[in-house]
Amino acid sequence: MDDSSFFSMDRLVEFGMGMTVAQQMVKTMNQSMTNMHVPGAMNSMEKPKEKFFYAMIEGKQAGPFSEQELARLIAEKKVLKETYIWMPSLTSWKMAEKVPEVLKLVALAPPPFQQNK
Numbered sequence: 746m747d748d749s750s751f752f753s754m755d756r757l758v759e760f761g762m763g764m765t766v767a768q769q770m771v772k773t774m775n776q777s778m779t780n781m782h783v784p785g786a787m788n789s790m791e792k793p794k795e796k797f798f799y800a801m802i803e804g805k806q807a808g809p810f811s812e813q814e815l816a817r818l819i820a821e822k823k824v825l826k827e828t829y830i831w832m833p834s835l836t837s838w839k840m841a842e843k844v845p846e847v848l849k850l851v852a853l854a855p856p857p858f859q860q861n862k
């Protein structure tokens with residue numbers, strides 16, 4: 746066997762290994778791009794899962810409430826910071842002030858309207 750055939754065989758193996766690594770990289774990149782969500786892009790948009798809540802109102806378990814319904818109850822002062830809330834991600838009932846999703850709704854609720862005189 747002469748040196749030139751060995752050299753070319755070595756190059757072919759190198760090329761084959763390089764192609765295999767490149768294919769793995771492309772596969773990984775494609776998976777990442779498929780799982781990526783870019784708001785406003787034309788990618789398929791799965792509807793986000795609606796969060797729902799249960800609340801202890803006037804001593805009774807009530808719900809399920811959507812985020813909008815719970816926000817309305819907060820605005821109407823039927824759900825307060827000491828109201829017990831449960832949602833599927835919680836292991837037990839917690840006071841509303843301890844549930845970040847509820848605090849977000851409180852922060853987004855407009856203050857009561859007061860007309861300036």
